[in-house]
Amino acid sequence: MRKRIIVSDGSRTTEAEIRRYTRDDFKALIEVQAESFPPPYPSELWWNEAQLHEHVTRFPEGALCVVADGKIAGSMTALRRTLADGDGHSWAEVTDDGYIRNHEPDGDTLYVVDLCVRPAYRSLGLGIWLIQSMHETAVHLGCRRLLSGGRMPGYHKQADRLTPEQYLTEVAAGRLRDPVVSFLIRCGRIPVGVARGYLEDEESCGNAALMEWRNPFLA
Structure with a gap:
């Protein structure tokens, strides 16, 4: 490369x-x-x-x-x-x-x-x-794919009213903006779930958004 x-x-x-x-x-x-x-x-x-x-x-x-x-x-x-x-x-x-x-x-x-x-x-x-x-x-x-666990640094501001999964859904729909998750979506990633206890991260409350990009040349 x-x-x-x-x-x-x-x-x-x-x-x-x-x-x-x-x-x-x-x-x-x-x-x-x-x-x-x-x-x-x-x-x-x-x-x-x-x-x-x-x-x-x-x-x-x-x-x-x-x-x-x-x-x-x-x-x-x-x-x-x-x-x-x-x-x-x-x-x-x-x-x-x-x-x-x-x-x-x-x-x-x-x-x-x-x-x-x-x-x-x-x-x-x-x-x-x-x-x-x-x-x-x-x-x-x-x-077959590229996968990552993306931080959700905006989640702590919404944690009192949304689960991590609900927060990710709101960001993916464009109703909320997250500095990391929204950036990854602009790069072509698709949210496929939440990994709880992913890392020690107070802003993400320990969660990460699992973000996937599928290889378009494989079925």
């Missing part, structure tokens, strides 16, 4: 490249995490070099980054698993706490482990380009 693109936010335009990340990128990838998830987000949850080593050696096809202005501006990581529709899971269970040692080379689902973009580059749509590139990876590998 190596793709050159031109991105713009209407006021600035720059060239960017999407490619696989390598060992030489580890320091920059951790910097991206630090900028994307500042305190009070715990620094011990940023990528560490042991996790990144597993990504690039165990499943390099799922280790993507985007470079703009000569530096890594964002990254996206995935692994392959075979998961039945409706399977319940947490982020830690499905990704091996981000180490992806449970990667299945023939897994039918390309599962998103992480997506992050430096705040200064978010207006350029680099997250959308990374997601599109992972869709292309799913097609290239013959996976």
Whole structure:
């Protein structure tokens, strides 16, 4: 995977490249995490070099980054698993706490482990380009779908009147807006359920929206 693109936010335009990340990128990838998830987000949850080593050696096809202005501006990581529709899971269970040692080379689902973009580059749509590139990876590998557990950071504002499932329905219908779920819908994802106890996230009340993209070249 190596793709050159031109991105713009209407006021600035720059060239960017999407490619696989390598060992030489580890320091920059951790910097991206630090900028994307500042305190009070715990620094011990940023990528560490042991996790990144597993990504690039165990499943390099799922280790993507985007470079703009000569530096890594964002990254996206995935692994392959075979998961039945409706399977319940947490982020830690499905990704091996981000180490992806449970990667299945023939897994039918390309599962998103992480997506992050430096705040200064978010207006350029680099997250959308990374997601599109992972869709292309799913097609290239013959996976039946791409799946992720998306945060629901707006849910805590509605938790006193809506269940997580009801909240997801309202967002999918456009009656409510969620910063993450609404973004994923714009990227072509379809909500297929809620994973409760997915991760420790006060804003999402521990929930995640299971968001799916089906490979259109497979029946």
